[in-house]
Amino acid sequence: MPAPWQEILNKIDDYRWEIPQSYKEGMLVPGLIFASESMLSHICEEQVFQQVANVAFLPGIVEHSLAMPDIHWGYGFPIGGVAATRVKDGVISPGGVGFDINCGVRLLRTNLTEDEVRPKIEQLVAELFINVPSGVGSEGKIRVNKKELDEVLIKGSPWIIEKGYGEAEDIVVTEEEGCMKGANPDKVSIKAKKRGIPQLGTLGSGNHFLEVEIVDEIYDRDAATAMGISETGQVLVLIHTGSRGFGHQVCTDYVALLGEAVKRYGINLPDRQLACAPVHSPEGQDYLQAMSCAANYAWTNRQCIAHWARECFIKVFSKSQRELGMEQVYDVCHNMAKIEEYTIKSKKETLCVHRKGATRAFPAGHPDVPNIYRNIGQPVLIPGDMGRCSYVALGTETAMKESFGSTCHGAGRIQSRSAAKRSLRGADVAQALAERGITVKAGSIASLAEEASQAYKDVNEVVNVTHMAGISRKVVRAVPLGVIKG
Amino acid sequence: MDKDFDIVNHTADVSIIAYGTNMSQAFANAAKALFNLITELDDVEEILYRDIKLTAPDQESLLVKWLNELIYLFDVEGIIFKRFNITQFNSTRLKARSYGEKVDSSKHKLKTGVKAATYHMLKVDKDNGCKVQVLFDI
Numbered sequence: 199m200p201a202p203w204q205e206i207l208n209k210i211d212d213y214r215w216e217i218p219q220s221y222k223e224g225m226l227v228p229g230l231i232f233a234s235e236s237m238l239s240h241i242c243e244e245q246v247f248q249q250v251a252n253v254a255f256l257p258g259i260v261e262h263s264l265a266m267p268d269i270h271w272g273y274g275f276p277i278g279g280v281a282a283t284r285v286k287d288g289v290i291s292p293g294g295v296g297f298d299i300n301c302g303v304r305l306l307r308t309n310l311t312e313d314e315v316r317p318k319i320e321q322l323v324a325e326l327f328i329n330v331p332s333g334v335g336s337e338g339k340i341r342v343n344k345k346e347l348d349e350v351l352i353k354g355s356p357w358i359i360e361k362g363y364g365e366a367e368d369i370v371v372t373e374e375e376g377c378m379k380g381a382n383p384d385k386v387s388i389k390a391k392k393r394g395i396p397q398l399g400t401l402g403s404g405n406h407f408l409e410v411e412i413v414d415e416i417y418d419r420d421a422a423t424a425m426g427i428s429e430t431g432q433v434l435v436l437i438h439t440g441s442r443g444f445g446h447q448v449c450t451d452y453v454a455l456l457g458e459a460v461k462r463y464g465i466n467l468p469d470r471q472l473a474c475a476p477v478h479s480p481e482g483q484d485y486l487q488a489m490s491c492a493a494n495y496a497w498t499n500r501q502c503i504a505h506w507a508r509e510c511f512i513k514v515f516s517k518s519q520r521e522l523g524m525e526q527v528y529d530v531c532h533n534m535a536k537i538e539e540y541t542i543k544s545k546k547e548t549l550c551v552h553r554k555g556a557t558r559a560f561p562a563g564h565p566d567v568p569n570i571y572r573n574i575g576q577p578v579l580i581p582g583d584m585g586r587c588s589y590v591a592l593g594t595e596t597a598m599k600e601s602f603g604s605t606c607h608g609a610g611r612i613q614s615r616s617a618a619k620r621s622l623r624g625a626d627v628a629q630a631l632a633e634r635g636i637t638v639k640a641g642s643i644a645s646l647a648e649e650a651s652q653a654y655k656d657v658n659e660v661v662n663v664t665h666m667a668g669i670s671r672k673v674v675r676a677v678p679l680g681v682i683k684g
Numbered sequence: 685m686d687k688d689f690d691i692v693n694h695t696a697d698v699s700i701i702a703y704g705t706n707m708s709q710a711f712a713n714a715a716k717a718l719f720n721l722i723t724e725l726d727d728v729e730e731i732l733y734r735d736i737k738l739t740a741p742d743q744e745s746l747l748v749k750w751l752n753e754l755i756y757l758f759d760v761e762g763i764i765f766k767r768f769n770i771t772q773f774n775s776t777r778l779k780a781r782s783y784g785e786k787v788d789s790s791k792h793k794l795k796t797g798v799k800a801a802t803y804h805m806l807k808v809d810k811d812n813g814c815k816v817q818v819l820f821d822i
Contacts, residue, residue: 243695271695273804273819297799297821334722334794335762335787392760403797404822443759446799446821450752453803458741470744470803614693615796615822644795684797 202244213667225254230262249276252468258288267663268610274471277555282602285548290482291474292452294552300496301440302531303579307426309523310433312412323637323680325510331400332684333641338399348383354494355501363505372529376497378490385488387451394444399502403684406439411676421574421673425527441496448492452485528577532557532607551602559593559605559670582609582657584681589661596668605670609654618653640683689717699819708773710814715768721796728766731785743775751801762787
């Protein structure tokens with residue numbers, strides 16, 4: 199029997215596959231999947247293609263409903279989905295951002311080498327595990343009051359940096375400088391704020407992590423140097439988390455609200471999780487303002503965690519932050535809707551770009567790329583699973599032309615959590631990682647099985663597709679040395 | 685009915701199907717499935733309760749709202765619920781008293797963090813016994 203994709207997709211080239219508009223009645227544009235043929239064979243469920251097609255129903259969508267090579271079956275949008283809608287007559291969909299608003303990745307560099315860190319990795323991981331709250335139900339070490347939470351929601355990570363959590367230099371190397379403008383806490387429910395207060399400064403659970411890693415390949419030496427990464431063996435720190443219960447509640451609230459708006463605006467959708475409202479409508483604007491609050495919460499969250507990670511290194515290596523060279527390379531989100539300008543059919547259009555499990559990938563010269571990276575392009579941080587590797591890449595002009603300045607965000611699951619747990623034991627996964635020199639500490643050992651390498655696509659293959667397709671280009675690869683999981 | 689719920693495979697998240705002789709029982713079992721994802725319910729005692737009163741535009745929304753309300757209470761108050769007594773129920777309204785206890789890390793092993801109940805693949809089926817299906821983002 200042919201795989202589902204063989205009957206659905208038209209091959210454009212080795213890395214581009216189209217879902218024709220005729221696949222499903224009601225699609226306003228075709229779908230476009232960036233993938234290799236061998237990756238498509240991993241996509242066993244037709245639901246993935248259905249989801250790409252469903253997104254093409256969103257009013258005002260332009261060009262294509264896109265899927266990055268780490269695409270997998272989500273809810274509403276596929277994970278790895280990108281959709282751009284015209285601001286003037288299109289919609290915004292909270293489902294196109296997801297529950298974990300501004301889930302993202304922050305990368306810190308150090309001037310330490312593997313030889314210096316490996317002998318102390320057990321101690322370092324233990325210290326990080328104590329100082330970075332993680333796991334289901336964990337609470338932060340800092341407690342903001344209601345007024346301070348509003349400051350977090352309006353001002354983002356610069357607010358907490360002012361309180362001593364980090365360096366002013368961190369701000370310029372954070373997407374949007376750590377603050378979405380237009381955030382309005384009045385558009386956020388009391389429930390979201392109640393969920394948000396105790397969870398600020400927590401890693402969370404699931405696929406969130408903090409990883410100490412070693413540079414093992416440099417593909418573009420000049421670009422790597424611009425990012426302060428100079429040699430293989432250099433130690434980096436990667437933080438992956440988002441807006442925690444705060445963002446989850448904002449999404450929950452607005453999916454319900456916009457579910458009603460859909461009826462008022464007469465929008466026809468094949469999946470209720472795609473609930474949306476015109477970008478210009480009061481409901482759409484309210485969501486944007488609330489989403490921006492969640493984005494600012496997430497940047498503040500990653501800022502706190504980065505600060506504690508630095509403190510742990512300072513303690514374990516008895517060196518100052520300056521001596522450790524522990525500077526931020528970049529912080530980028532992969533669950534977000536942003537208003538951006540693109541040229542569509544030689545016409546300038548203002549679009550609402552939904553990236554659900556996709557990373558912004560702006561090219562060299564783009565005004566939103568920080569000055570220090572303006573000549574090389576925006577760094578793209580792509581975490582893999584805890585047993586393989588992660589990548590630093592750069593945005594490209596091709597991404598601007600073909601994928602609304604977007605690329606992949608990670609490896610992408612191929613195995614369900616329960617299937618992973620059936621076939622693997624968490625303790626065995628930890629043992630196997632230890633044998634490969636990777637120290638792991640997790641709140642729940644069972645969760646390790648869910649996050650094992652076997653449950654994920656090979657991130658090398660995912661990143662190769664984006665590199666070969668030209669929507670981002672590889673700069674550095676790093677392999678894990680120590681991992682903290684929730 | 686010989687089982688309360690099933691866990692269904694989904695690549696990234698977890699879907700459940702809950703059963704009942706009537707719809708309110710299926711709603712109660714969906715809540716039980718939710719907390720079963722979070723921890724082992726055998727370790728949970730009925731020490732406290734919370735009352736929930738909800739309205740929604742339709743029964744599917746009511747199910748999502750019910751489960752999201754319980755996720756909220758777990759997140760904010762740290763309560764694991766194990767029994768759900770739904771006292772009033774129709775297609776747009778629900779009143780329930782839910783029993784459980786606060787998370788105690790010395791006896792409860794938390795397995796999975798649940799972000800939210802979604803509308804994706806949501807089903808409320810009144811035929812062949814009552815059955816509901818929900819996908820949780822985890």
